[in-house]
Amino acid sequence: MLIDIHAHFYTLAAPRGDWQQVNARRLEAGRRIGITAHVASILGTWGARSPVYFPSRADVEQANDAMVALCRAHPRLVYGYCVVNPNYTDHALAEIERCLHEGMIGIKLAASRRADDPLLDPIAALAAGRGVPILHHVWQHRRRDWPGQEASDALELAALAARHPHARFILAHIGGGGDWQHTLRVVRDVPNLWIDLSGSGMDTGMLEGVLETVGVGRLLWGADVTLDTGWAKLRYLEAMGLSADDVAAIRHRNAEAIFPQGCFR
Amino acid sequence: MIVDVSTFVGPYPFRLVPGATAEELLRQLDRLRIDHAWVGHLAAPWHRDPRPANTELLRLLSPHAPRLVPVPAVHPGLPGWEADLAAARDAGAPAVRVYPGQQGLEPAGREVQALVLAAADRRLPIILTERFEDARQAHPLDVAPPLPASALRQLARVSPDARLLVTHAGRAVIEEVHFGLTPTEATTLLWEISWIWGPPEDDLALLLETVGDRRFTFGTGMPLRIGDGAVAKLDLLDALADRLARLTGGNLREWLQDPR
Numbered sequence: 001m002l003i004d005i006h007a008h009f010y011t012l013a014a015p016r017g018d019w020q021q022v023n024a025r026r027l028e029a030g031r032r033i034g035i036t037a038h039v040a041s042i043l044g045t046w047g048a049r050s051p052v053y054f055p056s057r058a059d060v061e062q063a064n065d066a067m068v069a070l071c072r073a074h075p076r077l078v079y080g081y082c083v084v085n086p087n088y089t090d091h092a093l094a095e096i097e098r099c100l101h102e103g104m105i106g107i108k109l110a111a112s113r114r115a116d117d118p119l120l121d122p123i124a125a126l127a128a129g130r131g132v133p134i135l136h137h138v139w140q141h142r143r144r145d146w147p148g149q150e151a152s153d154a155l156e157l158a159a160l161a162a163r164h165p166h167a168r169f170i171l172a173h174i175g176g177g178g179d180w181q182h183t184l185r186v187v188r189d190v191p192n193l194w195i196d197l198s199g200s201g202m203d204t205g206m207l208e209g210v211l212e213t214v215g216v217g218r219l220l221w222g223a224d225v226t227l228d229t230g231w232a233k234l235r236y237l238e239a240m241g242l243s244a245d246d247v248a249a250i251r252h253r254n255a256e257a258i259f260p261q262g263c264f265r
Numbered sequence: 266m267i268v269d270v271s272t273f274v275g276p277y278p279f280r281l282v283p284g285a286t287a288e289e290l291l292r293q294l295d296r297l298r299i300d301h302a303w304v305g306h307l308a309a310p311w312h313r314d315p316r317p318a319n320t321e322l323l324r325l326l327s328p329h330a331p332r333l334v335p336v337p338a339v340h341p342g343l344p345g346w347e348a349d350l351a352a353a354r355d356a357g358a359p360a361v362r363v364y365p366g367q368q369g370l371e372p373a374g375r376e377v378q379a380l381v382l383a384a385a386d387r388r389l390p391i392i393l394t395e396r397f398e399d400a401r402q403a404h405p406l407d408v409a410p411p412l413p414a415s416a417l418r419q420l421a422r423v424s425p426d427a428r429l430l431v432t433h434a435g436r437a438v439i440e441e442v443h444f445g446l447t448p449t450e451a452t453t454l455l456w457e458i459s460w461i462w463g464p465p466e467d468d469l470a471l472l473l474e475t476v477g478d479r480r481f482t483f484g485t486g487m488p489l490r491i492g493d494g495a496v497a498k499l500d501l502l503d504a505l506a507d508r509l510a511r512l513t514g515g516n517l518r519e520w521l522q523d524p525r
Contacts, residue, residue, distance in 0.1 A: 022465045029464035029501055052371060140402070177401035181280065200462070202494045204281045204487070228463025232497035239296060239493075 006222030142179030175199030269486030495524030
């Protein structure tokens with residue numbers, strides 16, 4: 001088994017004419033790599049009607065509806081995260097309830113609000129209560145604000161995780177930009193924070209560093225928007241001399257443990 | 266025969282890069298079934314004078330010839346740089362490296378153009394590194410800008426005999442350069458694949474169709490990056506054996522031997 005815990009799909013509403021081909025290529029490349037579950041989100045209209053990282057309520061709803069439809073079109077292969085914008089607290093909480101009822105298995109928070117902001121507390125509390133993880137977009141060592149997002153780094157996500165010890169958080173794409181070494185200084189002693197290996201970055205020493213810092217038990221395999229780099233990291237992990245048991249933990253067992261019980265069967 | 270045109274040994278100024286030795290590079294080449302590697306010195310781009318690093322590079326690689334092939338650096342802003350070019354040629358280097366951004370030179374300025382001309386006269390390719398790091402993770406003191414497409418276009422027009430191998434470039438730069446040149450000018454360039462995205466965007470597959478599969482060659486960026494990255498791109502390319510052979514060494518050999 002191989003679970004990609006960080007996938008994305010596109011919809012007709014996205015500002016790209018090849019959205020169907022990109023979705024199809026994800027599934028095809030996933031088949032070649034051996035992905036048995038894509039856990040995915042759709043970030044609003046991907047900028048068409050509201051910004052990717054600051055989606056409007058209407059775009060959030062439309063994207064989540066499309067995600068539910070994709071899950072139904074690909075049962076037991078595609079699974080959904082509910083995307084919300086924490087600036088609309090009541091809407092976010094209602095949308096999470098709606099999406100979980102529709103079969104989604106996690107919550108995706110991108111960069112609409114800093115991770116340590118109190119506005120995220122009710123969402124984290126709901127996630128803990130419903131037993132679903134939160135995948136949180138993270139900029140590995142954000143030294144300044146970049147346009148288009150209110151990105152968080154590991155310190156801020158760790159602060160949220162500390163306030164909600166019963167919630168499970170996934171720190172997104174350790175290879176996804178910024179300084180992953182900064183993140184490693186933060187995450188060692190945050191037991192409810194798992195590391196997602198996705199991102200286009202493939203620095204030598206990064207995988208060794210993550211393993212040394214949090215151990216096999218808190219690593220989750222994912223690809224995000226570059227399946228080739230996901231495949232590369234999997235190849236490298238398997239060549240590092242990890243036991244078959246450890247590789248299985250990263251490939252799927254850790255994910256099975258933090259998402260709702262039995263959801264990948 | 267698989268040739269990796271984009272590898273290094275030696276220390277990197279901005280972080281500790283594990284495995285930056287010739288011995289570890291050989292171990293990775295074995296694991297990835299790569300036959301030969303063109304190797305630069307990882308600190309040389311930031312040295313005021315690359316000559317000592319070139320000497321060190323030859324010393325580090327000499328026990329491992331012919332599998333590890335040295336690619337010395339030339340700083341065309343320094344007096345006597347022509348001697349460094351000649352020394353590289355005498356040492357059997359298949360190419361030389363130049364780092365305009367790191368060396369404080371205009372990327373297509375007078376000095377770099379002079380080097381391109383001189384190297385063309387000697388039929389020696391030049392390797393240009395479009396970038397070393399994703400800008401988002403660069404050290405605060407790592408301020409050299411990426412090589413702009415405009416500079417690459419200018420350099421490609423310096424001489425019909427020039428050969429420019431560009432590493433670590435992505436789709437946007439490649440397209441802007443390739444379609445901004447005449448078909449003849451475009452044959453001056455060979456692009457290394459390590460920074461080009463695979464699926465689901467499939468930039469590499471697209472470029473092989475639009476730019477043509479004779480304009481690309483294999484490189485990993487080791488030890489800055491794990492070598493599996495470039496290998497994985499080929500794994501997922503769904504390419505026939507003859508195309509793979511071109512990408513992993515055939516195009517490079519043909520480009521080097523092109524008599525113009």
